[in-house]
Amino acid sequence: MEGTMTERIQVNGLPAEASFTAGGDLRWRVDGGAGRGEQSLAVESSVLGFTAEGREITVRAFVSQLKGPFCGVGNLGNRVMKNFVLEMPTEVVAKMWSERLRKYIDSLGRPKRIFIFLNPYGGKKSARKIFHTEIRPLLLAANIIYTLQETEYQLHAQELAYKLDFLNYDGIVCVSGDGVLVEVVNGLLQREDWDTAIKVPLGIIPAGTGNGLAKSILDAAGENYSIQNATFAVIRGHKRALDVTTVLQGNTKFFSILMLSWGLIADIDIESEKYRWMGDTRLDFYCILRVMKLRKYHGNIEYIPAPGHESFGKPKNEREAIAGNIEISKQGRDGDVDVLHGYQGPNCCFDDSVWRFLEGPFISIMLVNVPWVGKDAMPAPEAKFSDGFLDLVLIKDCPKSALASILLKTGNGSHVKSPYVMYLKVKAFRLVPGNRVGDSAKGGIVDVDGEVVARGEGVYMCGQERDPMSYGPPILLTVDKGLATVFSSR
Numbered sequence: 001m002e003g004t005m006t007e008r009i010q011v012n013g014l015p016a017e018a019s020f021t022a023g024g025d026l027r028w029r030v031d032g033g034a035g036r037g038e039q040s041l042a043v044e045s046s047v048l049g050f051t052a053e054g055r056e057i058t059v060r061a062f063v064s065q066l067k068g069p070f071c072g073v074g075n076l077g078n079r080v081m082k083n084f085v086l087e088m089p090t091e092v093v094a095k096m097w098s099e100r101l102r103k104y105i106d107s108l109g110r111p112k113r114i115f116i117f118l119n120p121y122g123g124k125k126s127a128r129k130i131f132h133t134e135i136r137p138l139l140l141a142a143n144i145i146y147t148l149q150e151t152e153y154q155l156h157a158q159e160l161a162y163k164l165d166f167l168n169y170d171g172i173v174c175v176s177g178d179g180v181l182v183e184v185v186n187g188l189l190q191r192e193d194w195d196t197a198i199k200v201p202l203g204i205i206p207a208g209t210g211n212g213l214a215k216s217i218l219d220a221a222g223e224n225y226s227i228q229n230a231t232f233a234v235i236r237g238h239k240r241a242l243d244v245t246t247v248l249q250g251n252t253k254f255f256s257i258l259m260l261s262w263g264l265i266a267d268i269d270i271e272s273e274k275y276r277w278m279g280d281t282r283l284d285f286y287c288i289l290r291v292m293k294l295r296k297y298h299g300n301i302e303y304i305p306a307p308g309h310e311s312f313g314k315p316k317n318e319r320e321a322i323a324g325n326i327e328i329s330k331q332g333r334d335g336d337v338d339v340l341h342g343y344q345g346p347n348c349c350f351d352d353s354v355w356r357f358l359e360g361p362f363i364s365i366m367l368v369n370v371p372w373v374g375k376d377a378m379p380a381p382e383a384k385f386s387d388g389f390l391d392l393v394l395i396k397d398c399p400k401s402a403l404a405s406i407l408l409k410t411g412n413g414s415h416v417k418s419p420y421v422m423y424l425k426v427k428a429f430r431l432v433p434g435n436r437v438g439d440s441a442k443g444g445i446v447d448v449d450g451e452v453v454a455r456g457e458g459v460y461m462c463g464q465e466r467d468p469m470s471y472g473p474p475i476l477l478t479v480d481k482g483l484a485t486v487f488s489s490r
């Protein structure tokens, strides 16, 4: 192992004693003048990249704006790009230092070439501008080579991910909302070579309305939610496994990474579209409206609780549940040539599992994979990226005043303490959605990762959505532990 290198150099024109440690810390002490003092940069967590020319090495750092002796340490406020020019005594010394820096950065396993999907249409339609002003400068500073592909229509990212030559890239990054990343996951899992394709690290840089995955990734690393921090998470190249849920109904199948919702939350998410002109306040406005004119839905659920979560619901006749489940799986596997290539869902064996059940009416049901489903909503504070379970958040009945408080508390996850909220982890889940209580002619919406996958009779239609599942027949959710990989800050 190589030891610490020490040298008398100039840093940004000031004479200094500098060292680069085997652990990747760049430290220097300026002896006199205005810049006097000691500074330290942990290359792994604070440096994007560097360039070397002659006797000069320019280190491109990404550091806290706050002043302090250890500028690269900690998470103090927003970060900015800052150059440190290290002037070495000779070119030979400069070469030695830059080789050591290069070797250290190479050892970090950071991505060198990435494929980027950019949705110019998502959120406030500003992804293109965000890319050029905030993301691209960081990628260039990190010497990352990228191929940029704008998505031109719905499901374009899915089509391209299906045929992308992923071996040319160290990662696939979406500058979008969660929807485009979900399409990429679905495209990769439909491929013949899905098992290698889904191992390509996926990155998300938030530029849409729904950005739950980016928020979850940054929050888990103790980082502030920002476009630049999300970009730096990709650059740093740490990886996390992410559970993938298979959503199956008959021959129809989807892969989900965020959430399935039915009832109140799905209604707010989808029906508030008609108030899009209000901007972000549409969700709050429609939320109040839906609480005031509260709906409940008939239906029933069955699930296999995670160990330690068996106290909720009622025990289901084991044989009956398994038989129902096998029937669904067979339809998906044998019924349609189209679904036979690509990933078929996890190899589940529920032989030793005890199913439990609960009958409606229900106000709201959510099955969540990561803690945050938007940058301000944390319905599942205990959700883990790759525990192999979904967090079930359920409200069966609740006075309106308590419901309003529950919805407000979703911002920090404390709603799960409410006696009206049932919160547990499940391994598999089966939903039979029914119609509205008191209005049997109207059904509800099944929302998977922000897309309507099924809707009942008399439900609001918006735009050109696809509803490939029918409303009513059982929808089965199974989880594949850590099937996908995402870039993360730590």
Ligand SMILES: Nc1ncnc2c1ncn2[C@@H]1O[C@H](COP(=O)(O)OP(=O)(O)OP(=O)(O)O)[C@@H](O)[C@H]1O
Residues within 6 Å of the ligand: 119, 120, 121, 122, 123, 124, 151, 152, 153, 154, 155, 156, 175, 176, 177, 178, 179, 180, 181, 183, 207, 208, 209, 210, 211, 450
């Ligand atoms: N050029 C395009 N025109 C129209 N739709 C597109 C285009 N590119 C992608 N889409 C679709 O836009 C939808 C939303 O994408 P994205 O995930 O980026 O944003 P979002 O935050 O989830 O949603 P939104 O901001 O639209 O509410 C996806 O269904 C995607 O297929």
